[in-house]
Amino acid sequence: MKICGIKSVEMALHAVHAGADAIGFVFAPSKREITPAKAKEIILELPEETWKVGVFVDESPEKIAKIADAVGLTHIQLHGEEHVSLYLEHGKPVIKSVSVRSEADIEKVRDVKADYILLDSPPSLYKGGNGTSFNWSLATKLEGTKNVLLAGGLNVENIKQAIQTVQPYMVDVSSGVETDGEKDPKKISAFINKAKRIREDV
Numbered sequence: 001m002k003i004c005g006i007k008s009v010e011m012a013l014h015a016v017h018a019g020a021d022a023i024g025f026v027f028a029p030s031k032r033e034i035t036p037a038k039a040k041e042i043i044l045e046l047p048e049e050t051w052k053v054g055v056f057v058d059e060s061p062e063k064i065a066k067i068a069d070a071v072g073l074t075h076i077q078l079h080g081e082e083h084v085s086l087y088l089e090h091g092k093p094v095i096k097s098v099s100v101r102s103e104a105d106i107e108k109v110r111d112v113k114a115d116y117i118l119l120d121s122p123p124s125l126y127k128g129g130n131g132t133s134f135n136w137s138l139a140t141k142l143e144g145t146k147n148v149l150l151a152g153g154l155n156v157e158n159i160k161q162a163i164q165t166v167q168p169y170m171v172d173v174s175s176g177v178e179t180d181g182e183k184d185p186k187k188i189s190a191f192i193n194k195a196k197r198i199r200e201d202v
């Protein structure tokens with residue numbers, strides 16, 4: 001489970017204690033944007049094994065490498081129109097988002113040379129984190145692909161159907177664990193508990 005758009009130590013620790021495997025920090029225009037200094041403060045408190053994912057939109061490889069090293073990111077998430085090959089040299093695993101509108105978008109996934117693929121809904125107000133779902137049945141074509149993360153409008157109500165349909169390596173949520181635009185600890189716990197139970201059954 002990846003909980004994205006975390007902005008405080010308290011919420012990051014809450015998510016990790018609830019069972020999150022990954023915490024996402026948004027370094028892009030968004031209501032969830034965080035400064036490198038604040039992200040570093042949070043990352044210093046997180047367990048070694050937790051993925052510390054930096055989310056970037058069309059940022060230069062040099063700037064990403066600088067921020068990643070300065071704050072202690074373990075994974076780089078590219079959420080714009082970037083060419084992944086330019087970002088692989090830094091040595092940190094790369095997660096590339098793919099906006100899913102049609103079967104053609106799913107066909108493209110096998111050609112993306114990233115360590116992980118994050119299937120997400122098309123951009124709206126922000127490049128990601130808009131709380132809208134896509135047609136998960138399009139992603140069933142990827143069955144057996146081991147490195148797929150599923151995002152986009154997930155919440156405690158729909159997570160069962162999402163996991164059963166796509167069977168992703170990991171799920172990623174932001175809006176669905178918020179109340180009035182802020183992360184909600186009760187929703188984080190409920191989401192993680194439910195997703196874990198479903199995964200055990202799949």
Ligand SMILES: O=C(O)c1ccccc1NCC(=O)[C@H](O)[C@H](O)COP(=O)(O)O
Nearest residue numbers: 004030128129130131151152153174175
């Ligand atoms: O979350 C943001 O505000 C954001 C802004 C710009 C680029 C990416 C962003 N988020 C990326 C994520 O990994 C989100 O968790 C993912 O898009 C799902 O978000 P949601 O639909 O709100 O659950």
